[in-house]
Amino acid sequence: MRRIGDYVTVLRDGEVVLRAALSDVSADEIIAAMVGRKLADTSSRLPGAPLDVALGVEGLSRNGEFDDISFSVRRGEVLALAGLIGAGRTEVLETIFGVRRPDRGCILIGNRPAELNLPSHAIQFGIGLVPEDRRESGLVLGRSILDNLIYPILDRVGTMLHLDRRRAAAMATDCIGNLQIKTPSPRVNVGRLSGGNQQKVVVGKWLAASTRILLLDEPTRGVDVNAKAEIHRLIAELASGGTSIIVASSCCLSLWSPPQSLRPPSLLPLTSGTF
Numbered sequence: 268m269r270r271i272g273d274y275v276t277v278l279r280d281g282e283v284v285l286r287a288a289l290s291d292v293s294a295d296e297i298i299a300a301m302v303g304r305k306l307a308d309t310s311s312r313l314p315g316a317p318l319d320v321a322l323g324v325e326g327l328s329r330n331g332e333f334d335d336i337s338f339s340v341r342r343g344e345v346l347a348l349a350g351l352i353g354a355g356r357t358e359v360l361e362t363i364f365g366v367r368r369p370d371r372g373c374i375l376i377g378n379r380p381a382e383l384n385l386p387s388h389a390i391q392f393g394i395g396l397v398p399e400d401r402r403e404s405g406l407v408l409g410r411s412i413l414d415n416l417i418y419p420i421l422d423r424v425g426t427m428l429h430l431d432r433r434r435a436a437a438m439a440t441d442c443i444g445n446l447q448i449k450t451p452s453p454r455v456n457v458g459r460l461s462g463g464n465q466q467k468v469v470v471g472k473w474l475a476a477s478t479r480i481l482l483l484d485e486p487t488r489g490v491d492v493n494a495k496a497e498i499h500r501l502i503a504e505l506a507s508g509g510t511s512i513i514v515a516s517s518c519c520l521s522l523w524s525p526p527q528s529l530r531p532p533s534l535l536p537l538t539s540g541t542f
Contacts, residue, residue, distance in 0.1 A: 279300065318342040318343055319342055320377065322340050322480050323340070324337060324359075326373070327359065328370050329358060332355045333359055340513055341511065342511050343507065343509050344506065345512045347515075348515040350515070350517065356484070356516075356517075357484050359515070363394065376480075395472075395482065396473075396482045397473070399485045402465070406457050406468065407457070411454050411457065412443065412468055415472060416442055439475075446474075446501065461494070463493070463497065470483075470486075474505075479509075479510060482513050483513065485517070
């Protein structure tokens with residue numbers, strides 16, 4: 268904005284809440300006007316001492332997509348996987364999740380090799396994937412929030428033909444409350460939610476499944492600054508609870524941007540392999 272304009276006007280909930288010269292306001296003041304509060308209170312610390320290795324890949328390769336990728340992520344650790352769009356970072360996550368099969372290399376859960384030839388195999392090992400395009404691959408837009416939240420755990424609440432609706436509704440209500448999903452009811456069609464709330468539903472279904480390893484592909488793509496801050500907070504909270512998280516992004520440095528004093532030492536770049 269500062270490169271192309273002199274004044275800024277912020278509208279929120281149908282009202283003008285800020286009108287000022289750009290030279291007189293900071294970026295933080297503009298963001299606070301946009302979301303109705305300062306975002307500093309959503310910052311969270313990641314744990315300083317990661318635990319045992321939860322997942323590792325050794326020499327993982329798919330011809331024409333990525334070659335000789337090796338890394339490990341510990342419990343309670345956030346690992347950043349950086350790469351340009353189309354460089355292969357999405358394919359790496361999909362291979363770990365069983366959507367694609369590697370040509371070479373191996374995937375280890377703990378210290379043991381794991382055959383992850385299908386997403387169902389990955390889910391059995393406690394792995395969840397939040398895809399880059401939530402509307403195409405992460406949600407069933409024609410179904411309710413409740414339905415989307417329970418799809419990975421249907422075996423725990425019955426089947427689609429014989430569903431324990433009371434238990435499913437209770438789980439969905441808890442998830443909506445914990446993730447602060449803005450909706451009047453779990454029965455609302457998920458396609459009617461904002462981008463940020465849709466993304467929370469995608470994350471929420473893996474939380475309901477007690478996922479231990481969460482793969483996030485561009486988790487803040489297409490969401491507003493408020494939802495982005497809430498997703499950052501959620502990532503930190505999950506890591507604090509022991510979840511292992513891999514975040515793939517074309518802009519990892521801007522993806523996680525708390526103050527320098529809060530930069531976690533466990534946010535690691537990928538240093539082995541080529542895309």
